[in-house]
Amino acid sequence: MKSFRTRLILANIMAIALASLIVGGALAWLNLSRMAASIDRELADRARSATRVRGPGPGGGFGGGGFGQRGPDRPQGGPRNPFNDPIGQIRRPRILTEAGEPAGPAGDVAFDLKAIPLSRVGSVYTEVTYEGELVRVYTMQFEGPDGEYRIVQAARELRDYHELRRVQTMALLFLLPLALLGAAGAGVLLSRSALRPIAALREAIAQFTEGDRSRRITVQGNDEFADLTRQYNLMADRVDQSFAAQAEAYAALTQSYEQQRRFVADASHELRTPLTRIQLLAANAMQDTDAERKEALGMIHDSTEGLALLVRQLLDLARADAGELKLRLEPHDLRAWVADWVAADHGTPEIELIAPGEAVMVAIDPSLMGRILANIVENARRHTPPDGRVSIEITADRRMRVADTGEGIPEADLPHVFDRFYRVDSSRTEATGGTGLGLAIVRELVRLHGGEVTIESKVGQGTSVEVSLPIPPQMGEPS
Helix, strand or coil, X not given: CCCHHHHHHHHHHHHHHHHHHHHHHHHHHHHHHHHHHHHHHHHHHHHHHHCCEEEECHHHCEEECCCCCCCCCCCCCCCCCCCCCHHHHHHCCEEEECCCCECCCCCCCCCCCCHHXXXXXXXXXXXXXXXXXXXXXXXXXXXXXXXCEEEEEEEEECHHHHHHHHHHHHHHHHHHHHHHHHHXXXXXXXXXXXXXXXXXXXXXXXXXXXXXXXXXXXXXCCCHHHHHHHHHHHHHHHHHHHHHHHHHHHHHHHHHHHHHHHHHHHXXXXXXXXXXXXXXHHHHXXXXXXXXXXXXXXXXXXXXXXXXXXXXXXXXXHHHHCCCXXXXXXXXXXXXXXXXXXXXXXXXXXXXXXXXXXXXXXXECHHHHHHHHHHHHHHHHHCCCCCCCEEEEEECCCEEEEEECCCCCCHHHHHHCCCCCCCCCCCCCCCCCXXXXXXXXXXXXXXXXXXXXXXXXXXXXXXXXXXXXXXXXXXXXXX
């Protein structure tokens, strides 16, 4: 199979050859046609000139003025014939009878007898060989002064016509190879220039298939190759973005798998600990005194409550992940709603409420919002000493900020506090308490409301958790 470069060069050669043949042939045909028309006009003019009667010739014949035929203005010493060579004899018109006999000077013979009958219908052009010379003959019938019809034939040799045709043919045959050679050279240069973008594109594609997706091609010009280059660059960008998105998705999937693995491991650990305690306490209670048995049953009760809380939290997260938690939004004044919640709470330390004077309208699910607030406040109290302070601040832009003056969270742990089962105190002792799921549930429930939750903390100064709630479109801004 021929390469595209070869096909391009051959196509260029064929196009130049065809154009040369067409243009050269057309010029040659035009020159020859103009020369043939000129010859025909010359023959017709000489024939008509020969029919102009100057006077009777020998034997009562007719002579054509201007071609040496003897007339009344010519001397009797014989016709003056300026054509004293064979070409001159050929170019001298002949006056003939309808039978082809001489009607002019003695010795005139017809150039073409076969054309005489045809001239009765109209003038005619023919080509014959006369005395070894190819000539073109014009034959025309006319009426003489005596009322008789005569025939005039004017002839002209065609050697210059055929010489012109030969020269043009030789020139065409000579110039055509030169044109083809030039076309081949131009084809090589053209293909080299035209295929340079293709070569760059092929190299870029080869690198792309080998994994190097950073290669881009510089766009040059504004032709089809430039457009092809732009399309390749766009395609490479899209593929690169697709690979990047795929890598991100794979990383997210890996992270999700790791989170799931950790979730299962942590859940197993959290469930195993209270179950083991319950089992040991129940076994001991079977052998203890009534007082010891009562104490053991109390501990079993506490453990089952912790276990029930853990199961409830796991169920909440599972339902949130599955999209099964449904909001039942109701319009509420956030300031009044939090005040009612604080009034019903009797934990230690007590909560200080900071709220603006005007209503702060929001759309919330009271049940889910109560769990959000309870989890945040429980975390704050767990890490705040009894003489510390826990406050809830409501702002006019629908933000709820729970702050404490507790021990604070190290900066390295802040990005992970919303992860499931993550606790700053990795020892998981009863002193710290909790399951590590409270803030994870808070984040899911706040997201379900369409809001955001953020946390700030400094070790030794305390922690601040802020929940921002959007206002739904169907509710106007509070007036």
